[in-house]
Amino acid sequence: MSQLYLSSSPHVHSGETTSAVMRAVIYSLIPACLVAVYFFGPSALSVLLIATLGCLATEAVCQRLMRQPVTISDGSAAITGILLALNLPPTCPWWMTLLGAVIAIAVGKQVYGGLGANPFNPALVARVVLLISFPVQMTTWSKPAPIGSGLDLVTTATPLGEWKNAVMLTGKMPEAASGSTINYLLGNMPGCVGEVSALALLLGAAYLFYRKILTWHIPVTFVGTVVVLSGIFWLVNPAKYPDPIFHLLTGGLVLGAFYMATDMVTTPVSPKGMLIFGVGCGVLTVLIRLFGGYPEGVSFAILLMNAATPLIDRYTRPKIFGALKAEGAK
């Protein structure tokens, strides 16, 4: 019995490991990636590939430089890459995508100590750095040109951008909105690579719910807050403010609420904390969209709430078993 293994209990494990969780998240993003490639063609594919490979390479280089074991096989860098790509315009130049990948992993993750230690969502850090540094390229959108349609990508504005321009210029909703609800749902509209198809994103999210990797707390409160708050503005002044369905399906809300705001590392751990986080994201998103300088506020909202996460965690410690009675007894 030379090979007996000694340890303290427990002696069994669920078998669900970090890399299994990461793999599941990657699988769940496949529908959104396929829809992106369908609507935006080779340019979306190249953004996806450059971002993913760029993140993997950056992670490997950083870890090599810091003389740490290279852990790109755990899947976390690949997820950051895919999520970054989904948050970029399909016409994003290759060097910008690559720069984004380097920023996401090097500045967004590795400087803090790697997986689990970063306070901000790495993909969103990269997106916001690019947005502020290259506002023109980052807000140049194109109409979808589905594969086989023979169309070329034509520059246009996103539905949210269209609305913002109109409101800024005339104080009113645009005359004729360019999209319809069904097209918004399918993703047949201008926007980031992965934010366009709510349906594909929700399909992937359903898989994550089934695998119990995603809980309802953040997505439901985030989306719910946006719907309620934007609904109030719409009811008060429908001539100026778009309806909640428009808010829900255009822009990055679904991608943000189900994939970006649910990043485990950068969000609270307790259910109560997650609810606060979701509501905070929702409020900030609506405020930025309606009153901020940018047409879209999801990224900023999530990053701001990421910053608040340690504070939320501190004030939402779950009440331990037996705490109530102990206080009552004193």
Added chain:
Amino acid sequence: MKLKTFKGGIHPPDNKQWSEHKAIEDCPLPDELIVPLSQHIGAPAVACVEVGQQVAKGQEIGAAKGFVSVPVHAPTSGEVVAIESRPHPGGASLPAVVIRADGEDRWSGDLQGADPSSLSVEEIVEKVRSAGVVGMGGAAFPAHVKMSPPPEKPIRTLVFNGVECEPYLTADHRMMLEETERVLQGVAILQYVYGAERVVIGVEANKPDAIALLQKECADNPVEVMPLEVKYPQGAEKQLISAATGREVPSGGLPMDVGVAVHNVSSAAAVTDAVMLGRPLIERICTVTGPAIREPKNLRIRIGMPLSHLVGVCGGLTEEPGKIILGGPMMGFTQAGLDAPTTRGTSGLLLLRDEDVAKSPEGPCIRCARCVDACPMNLLPTTIAAYSRRDLVAEAEEYCAMDCIECGSCSYVCPACLPLVQSIRYGKAAVLAKKRNS
């Protein structure tokens, strides 16, 4: 109907199919039995026999020392051949009385049973104490201490633990099925001792045959047989009380603070023997199981049987085991070999193959909060573990490290394979050490 349970917890595969349908078999006696003088929580017993002395089965060979202590008894008749340190299931070598069996298995003549209705509460508690009855679910806390609550904390509800939530183990299950009478007699005696108004036997729903049988036997008495949802750690005292009564034992408190006492069903059977037959606790049911044993069995074992003897009785090993565990896989103790003897707390001997052993490399915490959801005490395991690992003792204590019941649910679910409960145990020890020194 939705089954009752507690909040949190996990669903590990129960793996009871190996042994749940195997009837209890009497384990033959080995030549030599090693009876540790410490088999319970509290002060070890002190040897009261000499080397060379002949002892009868059931004779006291170690005297209790203090109130929280119990005597130990000869598991069979024979000669005391040594009183020395021997391997103990806890890992260290501890004093034990070694008895060479004479094969006659002759009971001591001094043991007197009694009709419980002719005894006072104090007389019953004394019989239970002198029989060395301890909690047989694993903690081995002396039963007579539990049975002597202070008068200002009356016990109104008595809960019996037939949950057996540890995977693999089926000893209590077989006990309830095959020794129902002994169990229920003990239930009645303990109800009398406590004067409890309500008596509940909690059994997890993966033992439908035991539930049906107990319900049939309890049809015309007020004992409530309660099926519970299958979930670990339902058998933990506080969690069982929460499931069965809805009451929360206060942090740092005891079940008596909410008017409840909990006993294991096997302990109830031991109480029956102690009171009605005057027989001490020298045997118990033990599940010998796991993928590395040839013939999994539920054995009626004597205290002091070497583990290697149990393995032999079960047909030996199918291959070199990767891990030997005394108790269940969630809270049991690994063994460095098969030399240690069985004790009163030995509910199972689990032999895992190398491939069954969880030993994935640990990664960084990704704050997924699975441990938070799984923790039955509603703690933040990853936070306490992180503080403990950095020796931040005050912070670990502030995050309620001392409330951890060490069930291991957090480590079980952790996708980073972090040894969370192990780190928390370390933190708890540091908190206690700090308290002792201040």
